[in-house]
Amino acid sequence: MKSFEKISQQTKASSEEVVNLGKKKKYDPHSFSKKTNIVMNILLALFAFLCIFPFVYVIIISLSSEQSLAMHGYRVIPQEWSLDAYRYLWMMRSQLLRAYGITIFITVVGTLLSVAMISMYSYAISRKQFIYRRQFTFLVFFTMLFSGGMVPFYIVMTQFLGLKNSIWALILPLAVNAFYIIIMRTFFQRSVPEAIIESARIDGAGEFRIFLTIVLPLAIPGIATIALFSTLAYWNDWFNALLFIDDPNLIPLQSLLMRIENNLDFIAQNAHIGAQSESLMASIPQDSAQMAIVVIATLPIALTYPFFQKYFVRGLTIGGVKE
Amino acid sequence: MWRLKRTAKNIKKNRVWLLMTLPGLIWLIVLKYIPMFGQILAFKDFKFHPDGFLASIYHSEWVGLDNFRFLFGSRDAWVITRNTVLYNLVFIVLGLVLAVGFAIVLSEIANKRLTKVYQTGMLFPHFLSWVVVSHFVFAFLSVERGMFNRILEAFGQDPVFWYNEPKFWPFFIVGISQWKGVGFNSIIYLAAIVGIDKNYYEAALIDGASKWQQIKHVTIPMLKPLMIILTLLSIGNIFSADFGLFYQIPRDSGPLYPVTNVIDTYVYRGLMSMGDIGMSTAAGLYQATVGFVLIMITNYIVRKIDEENALF
Numbered sequence: 001m002k003s004f005e006k007i008s009q010q011t012k013a014s015s016e017e018v019v020n021l022g023k024k025k026k027y028d029p030h031s032f033s034k035k036t037n038i039v040m041n042i043l044l045a046l047f048a049f050l051c052i053f054p055f056v057y058v059i060i061i062s063l064s065s066e067q068s069l070a071m072h073g074y075r076v077i078p079q080e081w082s083l084d085a086y087r088y089l090w091m092m093r094s095q096l097l098r099a100y101g102i103t104i105f106i107t108v109v110g111t112l113l114s115v116a117m118i119s120m121y122s123y124a125i126s127r128k129q130f131i132y133r134r135q136f137t138f139l140v141f142f143t144m145l146f147s148g149g150m151v152p153f154y155i156v157m158t159q160f161l162g163l164k165n166s167i168w169a170l171i172l173p174l175a176v177n178a179f180y181i182i183i184m185r186t187f188f189q190r191s192v193p194e195a196i197i198e199s200a201r202i203d204g205a206g207e208f209r210i211f212l213t214i215v216l217p218l219a220i221p222g223i224a225t226i227a228l229f230s231t232l233a234y235w236n237d238w239f240n241a242l243l244f245i246d247d248p249n250l251i252p253l254q255s256l257l258m259r260i261e262n263n264l265d266f267i268a269q270n271a272h273i274g275a276q277s278e279s280l281m282a283s284i285p286q287d288s289a290q291m292a293i294v295v296i297a298t299l300p301i302a303l304t305y306p307f308f309q310k311y312f313v314r315g316l317t318i319g320g321v322k323e
Numbered sequence: 324m325w326r327l328k329r330t331a332k333n334i335k336k337n338r339v340w341l342l343m344t345l346p347g348l349i350w351l352i353v354l355k356y357i358p359m360f361g362q363i364l365a366f367k368d369f370k371f372h373p374d375g376f377l378a379s380i381y382h383s384e385w386v387g388l389d390n391f392r393f394l395f396g397s398r399d400a401w402v403i404t405r406n407t408v409l410y411n412l413v414f415i416v417l418g419l420v421l422a423v424g425f426a427i428v429l430s431e432i433a434n435k436r437l438t439k440v441y442q443t444g445m446l447f448p449h450f451l452s453w454v455v456v457s458h459f460v461f462a463f464l465s466v467e468r469g470m471f472n473r474i475l476e477a478f479g480q481d482p483v484f485w486y487n488e489p490k491f492w493p494f495f496i497v498g499i500s501q502w503k504g505v506g507f508n509s510i511i512y513l514a515a516i517v518g519i520d521k522n523y524y525e526a527a528l529i530d531g532a533s534k535w536q537q538i539k540h541v542t543i544p545m546l547k548p549l550m551i552i553l554t555l556l557s558i559g560n561i562f563s564a565d566f567g568l569f570y571q572i573p574r575d576s577g578p579l580y581p582v583t584n585v586i587d588t589y590v591y592r593g594l595m596s597m598g599d600i601g602m603s604t605a606a607g608l609y610q611a612t613v614g615f616v617l618i619m620i621t622n623y624i625v626r627k628i629d630e631e632n633a634l635f
Contacts, residue, residue, distance in 0.1 A: 037432065041437065043428065047505075051448050055459065057470075073465075073470075074462055074465070076470075117350065118347070121347035124340040125344070129337075132341075143355040145618050146614075149604060150591060150603075152604065155376065156353065156357050159376040160353075160377075176354075207340070254452050309446060316510055
């Protein structure tokens, strides 16, 4: 999609112009009349608020006392603030921390694996010296056109690979993504000049060494983008846990959130509290605790995404998918 | 013989590249190509065999087209196809209008710093998983405590059992999908608008074009190629639904199946609960085949319009 490349180049130029606007009163074609501008601003502000509000609302619910929830439902301004939900989660922390740990583990290991596999494969198919590059590109590309379907995939994972209730069932399925391979290939073709590699070859460096010491540093922007997409995919993944994981010790955070739909027994069962659990169950801050888990699962993303948003947007406009 | 020799020599010469592609190649073969051949199960009556994967496939009886006969003999086939295609059509049309609309408005806002703020806000839902979003939705739709019923109560109305009322759900599904997607979808269009040559606008201004006329005669025509391409690409995927949206948001509520069951959720339920592996595979193969044909057709059309933007 060459048009995207053109766009992204032009985007750079014009964003510089926008920056210069403050200094010199240069003419900018993009601006509404005063009145329309105000209306449009209100409209956008409303929609942006609508995108953020549900999360704020859930935070408020998690900070309401169970009593006021029982009396008045989920109010935007609760009768009574309380940290009970978080206290309760703290008591149940063994299960939660395990789920957090699983999520962090699959995110870190998965992202590393993903970046390694994708960048090696796409570098190889971006090099003209590789005789079979067309066949290998087609192998990737065809998976985007025709899929094996969920059932055969499930059977291969459980029967052929024997990955039911294994941590690898959460890592492998997301490790390679055909679309990212194609994007990275284009990126390598454009950002790593043949001349540099040629001169390294003349100096006697092997292909692997060239890849590690010369190509990778040049490709950092592309790799960072892939790593970012991959990290998000792993952090938010619940689908593979839904298919392959029954063992409560291997449940990632998103999946835990799915399983407690309306009852926290699941956690209580696995927290081994024993005899006092009866009285404890009676005083569980059910709803607020559930929302509190939503909050702690979402907060890391909510706090970091404004910082990586820039790279995310850039990564989207990198996309060239053509020879 | 000489061909074999040449191949051996080629492999030797290219061993570095082959080594680099090896992990990815193994992954592709095991997790993509073997399942593709596994689609054979659609024509078999699947029985698990203790000797493992290949034995299971080998020992399962051939039943020809029986699975498909069952599938298309049931009302389900029609319902899931209708839901999948109709929802996707609405997503494509509405998604295009909203994405382009928001991109244009964002580009025309005078204060560029505010644009950044709005965009950050609009992009937030994209980074959330469907599980999290389903809890957000629950905060509004919960029967006893949710915001909607609280509001109804305040007006003296009876509470509504949202998760048992199919009639509202097409609107909920469409609304939630757009809420999550608009910020993301408008990024590409915004980048394209910012990249349009300013001279066009200056020329339009000199000709006395108002803002709206500029949008109508400059911005939208300039975005047209991109709109056509992206729309065609999504038409190619019209047979695949977003599993998370249709499975998580309705909370797997039975009464809602008529309006929320799509091919992907049907296949999943067949695999997990009904235990009807043959029929599930048949539904999956039906989806994959139609999807393949659609992608081929749309790509052919794209190539006719504009060689540059075709997928292949």
